[in-house]
Amino acid sequence: MVQVNRRKVLLGGLAAVTATAASAALPSWANARTTAAAPTIHDPFQLGVASGDPLPDSVVLWTRLAPAPLNADGYGGMPDATYAVDWEIANDEAFSSIVQSGSVNAVRASAHSVHIEPVGLQPAREYFYRFKSSGYLSPVGRTRTAPAAGAAVNQLKYCFTSCQHWEEGYYHAYKGVVADDPDLVLFLGDYIYEKKSGRAAAERNPRSLAVADDATTLALYRARHGQHKTDADLQAAHAIAPWIVVFDDHEVMNNWNGTTSPASAARKAAGFQAFYEHTPIRSTAKPNGASIQLYRQFVWGNLARFHMLDTRQFRNAQVADPSGSAGPACTDMRNTARSILGSTEEAWLLKQFESHPATWDFLGQQVFFATRDGDGDKATCESPDSWQGYEASRDRIAKGWVDRKVANPVVLTGDVHRHWAADLRLDYFDHSDPLIGSELVTTSVTSNSDTATPPSAAWLANNPHIKYCKGERGYVRVTTTPAQMRADFMTTSDTSVYDPASVVIKNDVSYVVQAGKPGLQKV
Template identity: 80%
Template sequence: MGQVNRRAVLLGGAAAVSAAALSSTVPSWANARTLAAAPAIHDPFQLGVASGDPLPDSVVLWTRLAPAPLNPDGFGGMPDASYTVDWELANDQAFTSIAQRGTVTAARASGHSVHIEPVGLEPGREYFYRFKTSGYISPVGRTRTAPAAGAAVNQLKYCFSSCQHWEEGWYHSYKGMLADNPELVLFLGDYMYERKSGRAAAERNPRRLAFTEDVTTLAQYRARHAQHKTDADLQNAHAMAPWIVVFDDHEVMNNWNGTTSPATADRKAAGFQAFYENMPIRSTAKPSGASIRLYRQFTWGNLARFHMLDTRQYRSAQVPDPSGSTGPACTDMRSTSRSILGTTQEAWLLKALETQPAKWDFLGQQVFFATRDGDGNKATCESPDSWQGYEASRDRIAKGIVDRKVPNPIVLTGDVHRHWAADLRRDYFNHSDPVFGSELVTTSVTSNSDTATDPSSTWLSNNPHIKYCRGKRGYVRVTASQTQMRADFMTVSDTTEYDFSKVTLAADRSYVVEAGKPGLQRV
């Protein structure tokens, strides 16, 4: 594993206080009584800093104290004690103009994670933040608040990614994001993997998991999250801009669901707790046992609205893969009683879509929305771990979008480890059915695809709504304006090569959607 310069400040500015300074004096900003009561620690900011869930007057600031992140007990090398953490939010990266500051306690029960939710901030502006404890200063992070509701916004650039298995590559995608300098980053699931790579050792990246058994306990989930977060490029991307994060399955267990999950309630509770502790998300998402509320909405002035969905926790049981056949599995996949969102979340989304306060509605979620049809036969079924596996649920959302005349809906998707671009229809077997929106699917950051070949010409003729597919690693960069949305499908030539100078990262394909004119157009 490459060494991370934990004290490096991403954007310039403050340097860390040395351990020697701690031994001689207690910094003026520290709480001497608390420090005296807690054992001394070395640099606790090994996991960096992050921000997320931006509102017009608030944003979450995050860090987690972990001087030894990979310790198997899950506590990151922290003693069994509480620590005072000071935080500062500044108008400038040199911290000469402090907007807000405060103190919080990092407790063992929450994995010594810190979630700050300052309020009363100015909308649509940039801030810088940092944390201090035990004589150390964290790296500096940059964040921003969302524009005020209804405020005129001409442009938003954001990136989205998913699926970053530690063993299967270097996170070069985040070097690309850093160069893109987006205002916002979305992560759509599989931030960490609960199991080791299934690929042969010769095909995998040189770095290895600290422990190879499947994670099932809170200690293991904490340690696995921590290992993923030690990646320097991932830390830099977190410190660059606010993130909006949702999970998929591997944050708990492959293919779990909320109905007949193979994951026990204890395992889900452990996975949810570790997810919360390691993500810059609001206290409204703090889990209660085996339940966590992740679906939520964010607006970006009059330009964009993000509906962040949870297609995992409330879904009906996934049916066995029918592999393109007919039969009972098809009947189940088309049952009107089945849902991928659950009744409450479906109603919440459809209610929100009754109004259109912004030009673009982006649905950030985990699994493929459009149909992928292998044989052109409407009677057969496939892809149960997608919206195809919940056809009635998908149709209720599609019908809701059409009936409400949502002008510019774009579905954002992860999960499948390949780039895809598709147009959305009510009936994918009627190739003249009107297009009502589009879907952008990001490939994985590192996790490799089980299918290496591109779709055949026959397959594509059965799926004319599918405009693009590529099995490279990467992410998607989106630039939205009042007149159009542009999506650049960014690809990395090699994620197993550590030396980035030997790697090519560029837009493999680009599409635009003109506002008010549904359908992807190739640039």
């Protein structure tokens, strides 16, 4: 059973303090300016706080004022008025050593969300932050800046996960993330689901959607994000460390793409806007209608570099599922003109591979990278909603890092609702082809697997590069040093039952990769 660490005690159940109860104890900064004529509101910090996108001198601080976040109108119970939000960042959790403070306006057009980007912070430092508005104090969050470029870093511990459908389980995984006390958290897509579960009642839990309609408008996307963010375990994980977030499809619409998308421009614009309003992402990613700059890079000293990718917005339309057969669909999947990233993002990523500032290169992205081959026949094909469905694009990226001598590439993946571990090759049908990297795939926080049946012996014989598969809920914990990367595949107890005293988080299996020696080794 997971033991609660002191950081969770610090977060104190994530309850804000009312002005009436604590006015005598408020520091002078908390009694700063208010916006004249704005109607009185009750506790606006129902969605907690978060930080993200850490740089050596900066980190994004986030909150949203929403006293009634489940309201179907998407405004979170906030009047049509502007509210001052004061913020403070400190060296210590008692806020006795204030580093920076300021005030911004939270406005209705942004659902009263705020993104603070303080600059001039010290690299590789732990900081604490909080907000105040209308006499209420937010919970306290902890964050950290990245190490300076080129700085020697002995270790980085981060967790990554994806896919958290509200109706399909409780967020036990985040109890484990909080207990792990990571330096960083990565989220690789499907932060919300725009649609109802569709699964049988036995596969869901007692949590229902406050607004059952599919999210198609900005109001409904906001309400969906708001409900997801009311989860106390998710809030605790956001408040424990900075996050780096990318989206997949369900933040907008199942299986949308950037070329022949079934999602209209208006729907994409609404989904992107709500995503931005609810994530600690930089203003460089603020949407411009149906366009958002999501792909970006982060460097952690001389140890790790993260290439955070967008495999939705610029991809060609996926082909119809060929279900393991040969034919025109396979020809389309292998068409050299097709891309899962688009030409501009592909060129950007290949350009990044030309420099080698860190020992490890992690590609944080959404869908399966390695081939999964059911029959061992190269003429057939499957899995169109993966890099396998854009084979030439995958080959360009994989050959790109090989040709540019990227020493230790590791692909990080979400989407498929099961843990997987795989080695990477240029030719998956030649089982003696050299290994060129590895892929770590996290299972979901809650979203159920379509099947829990493990791969058969015959299937594994066709896919010797696949080392592991597990159909339980959880996340992946990665500990990286200059000498090796260790991945712990964490699983949780039944997410359909919520009893905090009985939640169990366990390490199901661990693999390591030695620096300079591609290939997963089971611990």
